Amino acid sequence: MPAPSTGSAAALDEPDLGHHGDAEATPGLVDLAVNVRRAPMPDWLADPVTAALGDLAAYPDPAPARAAVAHRHGRPPEEVLLTAGAAEGFVLIARALSGVRHPVVVHPQFTEPEAALRAAGHRVDRVLLDPADGFRLDPASVPEDADLVMIGNPTNPTSVLHPVEAIATLARPGRVLVVDEAFADTTTAPGVDGEPESLAARRDLPGLVVVRSLTKTWGLAGLRIGYLLGDPALLARFAAAQPLWAVSTPALAAATACAAPAAVAAERAIAAELAADRDYLVARLSGLPGVRVAGRPAAAFVLIHVAGAADVRERLRAHGWAVRRGDTFPGLGPDWLRIAVRDRGTTDAFIETLARILEA
Numbered sequence: 001m002p003a004p005s006t007g008s009a010a011a012l013d014e015p016d017l018g019h020h021g022d023a024e025a026t027p028g029l030v031d032l033a034v035n036v037r038r039a040p041m042p043d044w045l046a047d048p049v050t051a052a053l054g055d056l057a058a059y060p061d062p063a064p065a066r067a068a069v070a071h072r073h074g075r076p077p078e079e080v081l082l083t084a085g086a087a088e089g090f091v092l093i094a095r096a097l098s099g100v101r102h103p104v105v106v107h108p109q110f111t112e113p114e115a116a117l118r119a120a121g122h123r124v125d126r127v128l129l130d131p132a133d134g135f136r137l138d139p140a141s142v143p144e145d146a147d148l149v150m151i152g153n154p155t156n157p158t159s160v161l162h163p164v165e166a167i168a169t170l171a172r173p174g175r176v177l178v179v180d181e182a183f184a185d186t187t188t189a190p191g192v193d194g195e196p197e198s199l200a201a202r203r204d205l206p207g208l209v210v211v212r213s214l215t216k217t218w219g220l221a222g223l224r225i226g227y228l229l230g231d232p233a234l235l236a237r238f239a240a241a242q243p244l245w246a247v248s249t250p251a252l253a254a255a256t257a258c259a260a261p262a263a264v265a266a267e268r269a270i271a272a273e274l275a276a277d278r279d280y281l282v283a284r285l286s287g288l289p290g291v292r293v294a295g296r297p298a299a300a301f302v303l304i305h306v307a308g309a310a311d312v313r314e315r316l317r318a319h320g321w322a323v324r325r326g327d328t329f330p331g332l333g334p335d336w337l338r339i340a341v342r343d344r345g346t347t348d349a350f351i352e353t354l355a356r357i358l359e360a
Contacts, residue, residue, distance in 0.1 A: 017111040017118075019328040021338075029322040032340045032350065035156070035183070035300045036221050037274075042266070045218060045257045052253040060245050065252040068259040069227055073200045078232040081239055082247045082255060086182050086213040086226035087112050090150075092238040093178060093209065093228075094120035100176070103148040106137065108158055108331040110180060113150040128331040129158075131305070134295035137162045139169045152180040153197060154187055154299040157329055157338040161187055161298035164197040171205035176234065182213035182226070183299040188271045200229055209234060214258050216300060217267055225251040274300060278341045284351040285339075290358060294336075301340050306358070309335045315357045321350060 024033035031038075041049075062082050070077040083089045094116040097103075104125045105114045117124050127142055129135040135158040142149055149170050154161040171177045179199055189196035200210050209230040215221045225247065228235060247255075257263060281302055285291050294303040303326065306312055313325055326336025339350075 015111070015330055015332075016328045017115040017330075019111075019325070021324045021340075024322045024324055026322065029317060029320055030346065030350070031322050032342065032346075033322040033324040033338075034221075035216060035340050037217055037219050037270070037300070039219060041219065044260070044262065045254060048253040048257050049223070049250045052250040055249050058249070060247060060249045060252055062247060062252055065247075065255040065259075068256045072259040072264065073229060075201070075203065075229060076232075079203070079229060079235065081228040081230075081235045081242075082252065083226045083228060083242070084246050084248075084251070085215060085221075085224040086180065086211050087116075088224075088242070088246065089211045089226055089228045089238075090116040090178075090180075091119075092241045093176075094122065095241040096237040097148060097176060100148040102143065102146045104142055104146040104150070105330075106142065106149070106151040108135065108155070108326075108329040109150075109152040110156045110182070111329060113178065113180065114330070117150075126330055131294060131332075135160045136295075137166050139166055142170055147174060148176045148178070150178040150180070152182070153199075154183050156180075156183060156299070157301065157324065157326060157332070157336075158294055158303050159297035159299045159301055160295040161197050164199060167197070167199060168202070168205055171208050173206045176207045176209060177205070178209045178211060180211045182211065183216055184212070185217050185267050186271050186274055186300040187298050188268075188275045193268070207231070207234070214254060217270055218254070218258055220251075220254055223251050223254055224248075225255050227255070274341055277343060277347070278302065280344050281339070281341055281347045284347055288351070288355055288358060291354075301338050303336060303338050305335055306337065307335055309337045312354070312357055313337060316353065319353050319357070321353060 021033040025031040066077045066080045066082055070080045090113045103117055103122050104127055106127045114124050153167055184195045184198045187196055209228055211228055213226040278297055282293050285293050285304055290306055292305040313323055316323055324338035326332040327334045
């Protein structure tokens with residue numbers, strides 16, 4: 001399989017696209033490597049998931065969950081495809097769009113979109129955003145002839161939330177624009193009731209596909225539930241590449257519950273609390289010598305630059321802390337670490353440990 005090209009002038013050592021934060025969070029360590037919220041499951045979510053275990057003799061029926069998700073985003077059901085997590089969505093896209101000639105992935109971002117494309121035999125072009133510019137998206141950096149563009153918003157691992165206007169300018173006839181909004185439900189903005197900069201309800205942009213996940217806020221990584229939003233004809237192509245009954249009955253029950261108005265309201269309250277905890281983490285990190293927080297973090301994690309980050313990460317592990325290495329993300333290198341937002345007590349204990357390591 002041909003190696004991917006890069007949208008930057010300088011070639012990078014090829015990162016390990018298959019490395020993810022769960023590999024860092026080994027038992028016995030405080031987990032700041034995985035961006036999944038860990039809190040008791042509310043009864044309105046636990047009860048239907050538990051009840052669904054009594055229906056496992058029947059094949060899953062996605063129709064009710066599909067309708068619920070569609071209603072949440074103001075779309076008809078045929079514009080929703082339920083998936084076994086967002087990761088399956090990327091695989092379906094890569095397999096179904098076998099005829100694309102110039103796929104482009106905007107990095108740094110979650111590595112599964114590119115990994116899925118490469119596994120499906122695509123040659124991938126990379127556009128690398130500049131850390132000196134806060135990883136800001138310049139739509140002009142995306143090649144005009146790209147017929148598949150994949151970008152995260154907010155982006156993992158940078159936590160940058162791109163303006164919706166910048167993302168929307170990438171949509172055009174003849175191009176599929178895939179926007180990974182796995183962390184959109186963790187974002188807030190003053191004066192905005194819903195998710196700022198989300199395209200989940202936009203039906204006017206040609207070729208737009210929005211990828212969503214229920215893993216992060218509701219702690220459902222083990223249940224595997226996500227979905228794609230987009231044009232029915234495009235989603236039908238993805239569905240044709242999907243195995244039968246790909247989403248389990250308990251996962252469908254979770255999707256239905258999480259799409260309810262009360263769940264969305266709870267999600268917004270959690271996002272507001274997260275924003276306060278994130279601001280606290282950023283303030284504490286910014287007070288450490290030699291630590292630079294990237295961009296303006298907007299999601300459930302923060303990206304930092306610190307010299308010798310690989311050694312810092314190993315020393316943190318020796319002191320009981322797991323953080324996410326950054327060098328497996330294209331466009332980053334060995335001096336980057338990603339840190340999940342946790343409660344203030346956890347942040348204080350982490351900062352104390354990190355400060356001692358940096359002073360040593």
